[in-house]
Amino acid sequence: AQRVTQPEKLLSVFKGAPVELKCNYSYSGSPELFWYVQYSRQRLQLLLRHISRESIKGFTADLNKGETSFHLKKPFAQEEDSAMYYCALSGPGGNKLVFGAGTILRVKS
Amino acid sequence: DSGVTQTPKHLITATGQRVTLRCSPRSGDLSVYWYQQSLDQGLQFLIQYYNGEERAKGNILERFSAQQFPDLHSELNLSSLELGDSALYFCASSLPPSEAHFGSGTRLTVV
Secondary structure (H helix, E strand, O other), X not given: OOEEEOXXXXXXXXXXXXXXXXXXXXXXXXXXXXXXXXXXXXXXXXXEEOOOOOOEOOEEEOOEOOOOXXXXXXXXXXXXXXXXXXXEXXXXXXXXXXEOOOEXXXXXX | OOOOEEEOOEEEEOOOOOEEEEEEOOOOOOEXXXXXXXXOOEEEEEEEXXXXXXXXXXXXXXXXXXXXXXXXXXXXXXXXXXXXHOEEEEEEEEOOOOOOEEOOOEEEEEO
């Protein structure tokens, strides 16, 4: 079954602290993994995809096939990072893009 | 602006009614995805179309149906509406293997 699990509903950190948003997945095959961000229930925006291996807004994510994880990390949180973060998975060719339940990141000053 | 257009932005209707939500994908995108986002259910995958054909199905109720037309725009039809169908409905489009881009959503309120 194709499934994405984000175990934390809410993650609250202080400004300048490191952030790690957890994502585990279940998929038989070679999935494509993504992180999307949503500010105030607006449009979802792509943050990262594992294929590109780039850093956006200081965020990085590494695909760990052994642990079936794709955790999102940032060394120093900023207040403007406060948002809902969704981990997503699709099959090859973008088939059936499914999302985890999301994690609210709250960065306190 | 993602290039994905959803109309209408807001919709208020009564229980038992039927509504149609429309999505115009980004130029060149062949895949369209529909999602329902409610407060207690998160972002639920409903259905995906690729170049006019149904590609994948998620937790879509039998009262809901969708289609993708030859010009690649898509419509999501919701019938016999219930209070619990109140939610944000998002459409996304992609040209595989590129990532999906989302529209701003349609906020449906059933009263």
